[in-house]
Amino acid sequence: MNNSRFVCVTYIRTTPEKLWQALTKPEFTRQFWCATWQESEWKPGSRWQIMTPDERVADTGEVIEIDPPRRLVVTWRHELNAEMRGEGFSRLTYELERVGTSVKLTLIHEIDLADSKLIEAVSTGWPMIISSLKSLLETGEPLEESRHWPKGV
Secondary structure, eight states, rough: OOOOOEEEEEEESSSSSHHHHHHHHHHHHHTTTOEEEEEEEOSTTEEEEEEEEOOOOEEEEEEEEEEEEEEEEEEEEESHHHHHHTTEEEEEEEEEEEEEEEEEEEEEESSSSSHHHHHHHEEEEHHHHHHHHHHHHHHOOOOOOGOOTTTTT
C-alpha cells in the first residue's frame, strides 16, 4: 500500500479571510491545534515551524507558496520522532475557495516516499485538527480533544 498522500476536504461556514487567520495566527492555532503555534514570516522562502506548548520544535520547513487567503504551500519535516524525521521533507498544501456562505478547505499532505510513517500519522491527526478548526470558527469552541498537547509526546 502506498501511504504517500493524505487529502482532506471540508466546508466551513466562515470567510476565506477568517479561515486564513485561523490557519496562520498563533492566537487561533493554540485553540484548536493542541496548544501549538506556528512561527514564520509568511513569505516565500521564509522558515516555518510548529512549536509545542513546552516550546520544543515539533515540525520545520519553508514557505514555498503563499497567496492569502487562497493558497499556502509549505515543506514539512517532523522533528520529534527520529523515524519520521528521517523520511525528510513532505509538502503541505492548503487551498481555500469560497462556496456561497462557506469556504471549501482542501488540505493535501504528501511525500515522495511509499508507506510513509509521517503520512500515516498525519492521516489520523489531520481529521481531528480540521474538525476542531471547523468547530472553532462555526461555534466559537474547538473540540475538547484537540485543546491540549498529548501527554508523553
